[in-house]
Amino acid sequence: MTAIIEARGLTKRYGRKKEAVAGLDFSVGPGRIVGLIGRNGAGKTTVIKSVLGLTPYEGHLNVLGRNPATERDALMREVSFIADVAVLPKWLRVRDALAYVQGVHPAFNRDRAEAFLAATDVKLTHKVKELSKGMVTQLHLALVLAIRARLLVLDEPTLGLDLLVRRRFYDTLLNDYMDEERTILVTTHQVEEIEYLLTDVMFIEQGKLVLNTPIEQIGERYAQLIVGPSQLEAARSFKPFSERTVFGRTALFFEGAPREELARLGELGTPSVADLFVARMQEAA
């Protein structure tokens, strides 16, 4: 299995000292949907821009067998990228958008894009400025879905969109885009919304990866225990890395703790990605 993205010691400095990204090591395999999750300013966008060759970086980075710093133009034939699905140039006519991508992208299938748009309210004669944010999202999807790219990179794609549009965007991606040859790297800080579609999560905080795991291993490594006040001290003896009290009941988060013993103290479960993220961030703070 050759990695789609391979990063070794990926570092990005602004100025002399400040490291926006500090020596990241990670690898993304084919067919994975990886969520790069972090707070604002944690370094998510810097990682994305390095992967796409949009910013200079230090360290080693290999994307689809290419070096993004020197082979950006060739790379973009196999990579699709959406920064903000609701942003397309306002003066662009839908028909011209299709003609443009067809003219510059060898792997664009115009019939597929038109078929996708036919099922929406977007007309070929519309200009982008006449479209609602939801419709711009549909147009963006039509363009991206019609490109046979091996890697799709999404950087906070649904920021500022309403829930309905966001949900439809991700559902379309899952249903019409994903297959075993395609890979998605997506950044967001709205964890709870995309965790159901991810196969892997990476948490980034202050330029460092604080978690990098397949979703299915979260249950093996992490446990969430909910106890009443009477069991709290006993639960704490297993050294939770984080806890949260709501309405007198406390949720404690453990890494590598004995599950059978924890189960005797209260309600044992697997933390959601969102809970795990919050717990990890509290620990780091």
Next chain:
Amino acid sequence: MSNLNSKFATLVRREFWEHRALWMAPLIVGGIMVIMPLLGGNMRFGAGDMSASGDAGSVRIVSHMFGQATMIGVTMTLGGIACLAIFTYLLDSLYAERKDRSILFWKSLPVSDAQTVLAKLAVALLVTPLLALLVAAVVQPLITGALFVRYEHARGVIDGGALLGGLRTLPKVAVVWLYGVLWYSPFVAWLMLASVLAKRVPLMYALMPPATLMLLELMFLDSNHLARFIGERLAPWTRSDWAWDATDPQRGLLPGLGSPDWGVLFTNGSLWLGVAVAAAMVYLVIRLRRYRDDT
């Protein structure tokens, strides 16, 4: 190769979608120029009924000159309009995509920075001037036709000879424009440089550096070499070494008016030095766009 051609054509078309003034301005002004004579008042041509009084030979010369004069008028007007549109376009060319945050969309497609910048350069230096020239080639005959319809008494002059005279002027105008494109290419590259660098108001980025330098020179050296240099570059015919051959009626744009000596002008060192400077600036523009994004 055809793939590359169609890609470049796509990039050029994209510019005309965004900057509609590039093709609309010459068309609208051309259209107005055609309609104007039809709306015009009862204008009298100087010689009254020339076809009756003059001999055939002089009438032919007059109609030929009339054709030349209208073609020069039309091309100068459309050329001026095109220059204005190109000026605005250049300032916007690498700034608008950051202002409207669409730059990451353009960069998400397999189009290199060199292709993007060179397509924009081609729009400014070749496609738009050529388009204006093409409009002129259509507008001048239409104007001639409109005048023919409107002014009965001048039909002896406004005839096939006027059409021929106009069209024969076109290649000469094309040479003037080619020279202009090469001569003014440093300005074009400078405006693109301002556009790619600007955080806001690209015009300020274009004007401030030379204006500041001129002011500093005036204050500390009490001289104006830079202003003179830029002025002469903007209006090369004010230079003392401008090769103007007023004695050659054959090559003249207008008979008797003479014309520049192209042999001398096209081999002029400062013309090609300017082109080289423009090329260097364009290279810089390509490098600068590499890491431009929406921040």
